[in-house]
Amino acid sequence: MHRRIKMSISQRIEKLPVKRFHYILLISAGLGWMFDSMDTGIISFVLPVLMKTWGLTPEQVGNIGSVGLLGMALGAILSGSVADRIGRKKVFAFTLVVYSLATGLCGLAWSYASLLFFRFLVGFGLGGQLPVAVTLVSEFTPAKHRGKFLVLLESFWAIGWLLASVISYLIIPNYGWHIAFFIGAIPALYVFYLWKYIPESPRFLEEQGRIQEAEAVYRLIAGEAGPDVKAGRTAEEAKREHRQPQKGTAKTKVLKRVTVAELFSRKFLRRTVFLWLLWFGIVYSYYGIFTWLPSILALKGFSLTKSFSYVIIMTLAQIPGYFSAAFLVDRIGRKPTLAAFVLGTAISAYFFGLGNSVAMILVFGSLMSFFNLGAWGILYTYTPELYPTRARGTGAGWAAGFGRIGGILAPMVVGRMLGAEMPTETVFLMFAGVLILVVFNVLILGEETKGRPMDEL
Template sequence: MLLERLEKLPVGSFHYKLLAVTGLGWLFDAMDTGLISFVLPILAKEWGLAPEQMGWIGSVGFIGMALGAVISGTIADRIGRKLVFSLTVILYSLATGACALSWNYESLMIFRFLVGFGLGGELPVAATLMTEYAPTKLRGRFIVLLESFWGLGWLAAACIAYLLIPQYGWQITFFIGALPAVYVFMIRVHMPESVRYLISKNRIGEAQEIVLMLEKKLHVASEPFDKELSDVEKGTSTVAEPKFSSLWSGMFARRTLMLWLAWFGINFSYYGIFMWLPSIVFQQGFTVVKTFEYVLIMTLAQLPGYYCAAWLVDVIGRKYTLSLFLLISGVASYFFGNAATPGELLAWGAAMSFFNLGAWGVLYTYTPELYPTAIRALGSGWAAGFGRIGSMIAPAMVGMMIGSRMSSSGIFMLFAGVFLAVALIVVGLGVESRQKSLEEIADEAAVHGEAASC
């Protein structure tokens, strides 16, 4: 009855407020990631950094993100989504502010690691929480819209870089990036714990109170709960503690393999391209101000990419939307690397942003859906964490490629190949989860021998 009543709630103010609260966390995360990419060309000149050092400033943050995603995802299945979400936001906010106080290359590396740890921990936990509250028929749309806040964050970073860095220097960007610490208070007031998580921990009374509160808030007629749980809820509330081995048990291994490779490929390509995008455009001969203008235009293309993906995931499904967007990202990457004029650079850069970020939105939708409640945050965290290996490698690798004077066409040929490979992996190994409840997806796994003994 609990889950049935949760699923039957009409979409209303609660869902949109939850989307806004978790989305703001996403926005601040993206803003921080974007700011460092705009700051890198300035630091390179001011501190005399080599391309390899610039690459490692990006990569050390992703080492922190990998550890943060794995650790936060693991403990979120043990102590709750809401608490872990709050703690990770505080960590990356304070660490971002500390970046403004960096006095040399080494100190900035330490602070960027801490920023990455908090940022990497927040993203999969927020996606898990939103997934467990979004109604089945609109779940894909809600999660892609959540991810669209990432585009708004990059847009905010581009505006801050364009308007403030030339006037006030690079430190101001990190002070602004510390503001999310204040936002944590909103989280505590407006975001309840996941009902599905509470049921999984046999905290039935708390789950019932939240559903009753939501029914009242959304003007739904309420009645007392039966003391007896449904069969689905009984199964959910008697699972064992989450274990890493569960992700590789039975046919969950196929889902985990697909997700890990997809996360690795999209992280490798996205961060290899976008962490270096201002620097690459700058090296084409544009001034710092003109570089920021071009990157701002490319960044704007992310938003319609998200909204297009948000519509398609509930029309043609997660699997085919993701593979299509990855494939076209690869095509756009190839032509961006071979652009001969400023117009071509802008056009293919905008296309690359449109499809690349749309693919990110679908992947964040897809990942938590493929695991049951007991290991949902664990599975999402490990997939994101493994993917961060790609984001660690790519910025440093691009730095070495630029240092060895490899052409941009050669660099972007590599990224095009990775996008193509990941698209084929998703088509070959992916399963479709469109218009199915989270419990139905888990039941299908059991029927087809995919269930893990978790």
């Protein structure tokens, strides 16, 4: 019994079996993830319409995609650092409201310049939420099941993109592109549920020295009241008790927060370089390919309705991609699973670019979605496992932020390649080459984290 009292809250979380709370958290955070994806997907379907309605050039379309990624880069960097100071939950809720309302404002855009500004705000909120959301879920989940849970969290992205596909297919041709953006503002209402039912990370609370609050959250997860926790105490009571320390209670040591410079210290250098290169390559390929996908299909001669329906089919392939990655990531490990899925994306992208028939486009487009989104699930599993709690938000945020530079560049690069009348084969050959380099990065610099406690360095 004495040994259990001495064990930290983080250590106890690692030893927990999966509880009902973990599934509730997965679904709750997953809905936020789904709304992220829906807002990201809507712009991809609006762009080919705006090309015709506003007479936009391919370069301008690329700029619309890139400005959102610029916002995502700044949002990821700032939110990660702020989350390590004020908590994961507050940043998660704030960024949800920002990107939802900004998506609604996109529906009011009256010009190319105004849409650029609103897309920047959308990107800022989206970029801020994604690394914070995955950090929050990872800190609640025990090591044995963390990979599966984080890949399943990422699988909600496919559902959101599918929603965007269906909304665009049904709404844009009949009611116009403005309505699609207005629907994207609805997720702002979800913040009320989020604030009430998702607690703050107990690992974060413990690092802050807020032990009583951390104990209250741990008891909520585990459904137990141990000898070091007063039965029946609420989180609010725990806060009041923390503000008024009891006589004779020892002070808890609060670890110093990591600085950005420390991410490049000898302790973290290899992991930081690995993650930054990994994020850059995967984000570059994803946003370069999928932001342009409906437009590329339209340029190949398909009608907007056909293009949207084909993208829906490709999007459906993302779901088994996530589930297969979730199955493998805790069995054979993060490193081999990620390398295999990135390689599969590279091969599929190459043959998709060569596609000259509906069957070839659908088959290799679906395989590209299957492997690429599975790789994203593993990416979000891998990232928080490579930094300790005090550095997790900052490390994940800066990795995601640097990766968004790839996302900023990719839509512009594709826009200029298409504007120069380069064939789509060349565009997808370029993406295949980038992804092959990502595979080498994983094999050379990656390290296996399967089953390892999150704060074990």
